[in-house]
Amino acid sequence: MKFKKYLLALLPIFLFALVLNGCGSSSEKDSKSTLSISSSDVIATMDSSMNTDVIGAQNLTNTMEGLYRYDGKTLKPAIAKKVVKPTNGGKTYTFNLRHTKWSNGKPVTASDFVYAWRRTVDPKTASQYAYIYTGIKNADKINAGKKPVNTLGIKALGKYKLQVTLEDAIPYFNTLMASSTFYPQYKPSVEKAGKQYGLKSKGMVFNGPFKLVNWSVSDNSWTEVKNNSYWNAKAVSLKKVKYYVVKDANTGLNLYDANRINRLEKLSGDTARQVSNYKTFSLDKQTGNFYLEFNQKKYKFFRNAKIRQAISMAINRKQLTNNVLGKTGGIEHTIVPVGMSYNPKTNVDFTKEKTLQSSSKYTEYNPKEAKKLWKEGIKETGQKNLNFTLLGDDTDGSKKQNEFLQGQLEKNLPGLNITLSNVPFKSRLDKSSSGQFDIVVTGWNADYPDPVTFLDIFTSDNSQNNGKYSNPEYDALINKSKTTDATDENARWQDLLDATKILTEDQGAVPLYQSYQANLTRSNIKNYTMTPNGSYNLVTVFKK
Structure with missing residues (x-):
């Protein structure tokens, strides 16, 4: 996943203050159910087939759900009922799926995975991440235009049963399944939006812990609200997550010190040295x-x-x-x-x-x-x-x-x-x-x-x-x-x-x-830890 260095500088502080002031009351800003986080840049796309960077991956992780999800360093079943062991010499994975829903109430089915995976490897999609499907039967040949997309080694054995066939065993295959590139997609939304899919939240549906609302691709702030249709909604403590693009170090520090944002991320240089003695300073390797x-x-x-x-x-x-x-x-x-x-x-x-x-x-x-x-x-x-x-x-x-x-x-x-x-x-x-x-x-x-x-x-x-x-x-x-x-x-x-x-x-x-990654995180924020794929799992994050 492309990892960009964007250290904190987009909005002047007075403009940023106007953005924050427009986001709700003082009590809401410090609410135990709302988490405010800085972002180093805008979301480039919310299309899981087209995303290539960590900002998109984080927001996809917040709003979507795949077969597995990392909780800390532990890989846990998500839509799949369990972390499965392969058969056929490591070449076949068969997943029994939970009965889960999209945010519009429609069921998430095995066919949603089939559609998403085929779309990603389809050369017409021109996904830069199609290569990550290498090893899944016929993926490379499909992406090269040498085989039709319906020959990809994935098929629905039923509404809630999915089977994946590999060309050779992939030792790390299960860990791959936590990646946002392998998330399901809701076909009606994708096809209705066409080339605009993933560039605005209107018309998108989500199956993860949160829903992205009122967002367009150029926005310097965005909000994700709890998705009550999420299969594990009972585990989600937060009701709202707010992101603000902050690139200027002084702006970020002023907002953090004023408790206008709860977590200030990606500090570097003089700023990191300046705040390294804060009790809330942390360094994520x-x-x-x-x-x-x-x-x-x-x-x-x-x-x-x-x-x-x-x-x-x-x-x-x-x-x-x-x-x-x-x-x-x-x-x-x-x-x-x-x-x-x-x-x-x-x-x-x-x-x-x-x-x-x-x-x-x-x-x-x-x-x-x-x-x-x-x-x-x-x-x-x-x-x-x-x-x-x-x-x-x-x-x-x-x-x-x-x-x-x-x-x-x-x-x-x-x-x-x-x-x-x-x-x-x-x-x-x-x-x-x-x-x-x-x-x-x-x-x-x-x-x-x-x-x-x-x-x-x-x-x-x-x-x-x-x-x-x-x-x-x-x-x-x-x-x-x-x-x-x-x-x-x-x-x-x-x-x-x-x-x-x-x-x-x-x-x-x-x-x-x-x-x-150097960060400042309020001491009342708990379970905000990085996972092996570089994202944070907000399902278990809460504020005391």
């Missing part, structure tokens, strides 16, 4: 990271590994994480974050395995070696001086981050000139996916707690591989982990380690840091 992606299709010189290695080794990540980010980031040596995946036999963290230790030198600050590699790469590609643009977000924190990167690279790599382009989040998404960039600071958050959720996106044909990095040996290892070695946990683990080593040595993408 996320299964997400940020990295540099090179447009290797547009520029041949970015295909030179020495140039990419030089750029990586020219960056002092310790200064970046401590001085610029305010210790809200951890130093990354691989594209896979620390603390997410562990060896099935030894329980060693994936990133600490011996296989990867020799490649860590490519992410260590070494300006002397960087200059040497840079000169060699420039000579090999026939370049003299290089000029390119670094694309990033338009938030205050992101601007400071990119200014730091600009300074590091121009200082340590002779003849390099960098222009900064800081644009709104949605613009950066659009520019990245359409290849309108030279180098971009981007990020990824785990969709499920397995290394392949990160490694998959750098395979040659992956729709999220915006830089078009390509290495046949890397592709073969990822494919092997999903096919011939899928049921051999040791062989699969080694495949993923070997692939990570290749990606790290190539610096196909340059890891910058693992995200530590």
Whole structure:
């Protein structure tokens, strides 16, 4: 899931105050049944087939329900009656579904899952997330236009019975089912809205704990109200959740200190340092990271590994994480974050395995070696001086981050000139996916707690591989982990380690840091904890 750095700066404080003042009485703002949260940006879409970022995923998690739901770190049954075990050598999953309802009172059926999944892999939908269905029977062939959508390995065995067939066993399949990309969809709403589906709440129906109301895609604030039709509504304490887009750090702090918002998220830099002594300060180590992606299709010189290695080794990540980010980031040596995946036999963290230790030198600050590699790469590609643009977000924190990167690279790599382009989040998404960039600071958050959720996106044909990095040996290892070695946990683990080593040595993408999300949360808010897929489960959140 695309993980964007949007540190708190959209509305001036006086305008924000007007927005808040228009949202109800003083008693409602501090009500035990209403939770007010800052958001780092707007919702780009509420279409589960089209969403690619964590903001959309969070709001889909709030308003929709899939087969499973994470409660803390525990995967629990949701619409499925239980977390099922596969049959047929790990290739067949059969789900018996609860009798649940959409917010309009219509039943949620197995056919709603069939419709949603087929729609996501249908090439006409052009979902950037269709790749995550790889391994489900015929998914890749359907997405490539080589098979009809009705051949996808999912079928309704009855109104409340669903069966999924895989091409090969997928060890992490059950954890995938908690992802918003696999939620059901109400066909009449989708087809009536057409291309506008997911861009406004009017006409949408929901089957999750909350309903999104009176929202359009450009709104800087939105409200979700309790869905009384939700199958587990008795467990939901909150009656209303309000989100406000806050990008300016001072605005956010003033609103939090005035108790106008209950949770202020994604603090960084000077602001994080300033409030780190608050009793309500917390730091969530996320299964997400940020990295540099090179447009290797547009520029041949970015295909030179020495140039990419030089750029990586020219960056002092310790200064970046401590001085610029305010210790809200951890130093990354691989594209896979620390603390997410562990060896099935030894329980060693994936990133600490011996296989990867020799490649860590490519992410260590070494300006002397960087200059040497840079000169060699420039000579090999026939370049003299290089000029390119670094694309990033338009938030205050992101601007400071990119200014730091600009300074590091121009200082340590002779003849390099960098222009900064800081644009709104949605613009950066659009520019990245359409290849309108030279180098971009981007990020990824785990969709499920397995290394392949990160490694998959750098395979040659992956729709999220915006830089078009390509290495046949890397592709073969990822494919092997999903096919011939899928049921051999040791062989699969080694495949993923070997692939990570290749990606790290190539610096196909340059890891910058693992995200530590700094937040301020009122002490009366309970059970607000991050799940393994990077979202928060608001079903069990309550205010004392």
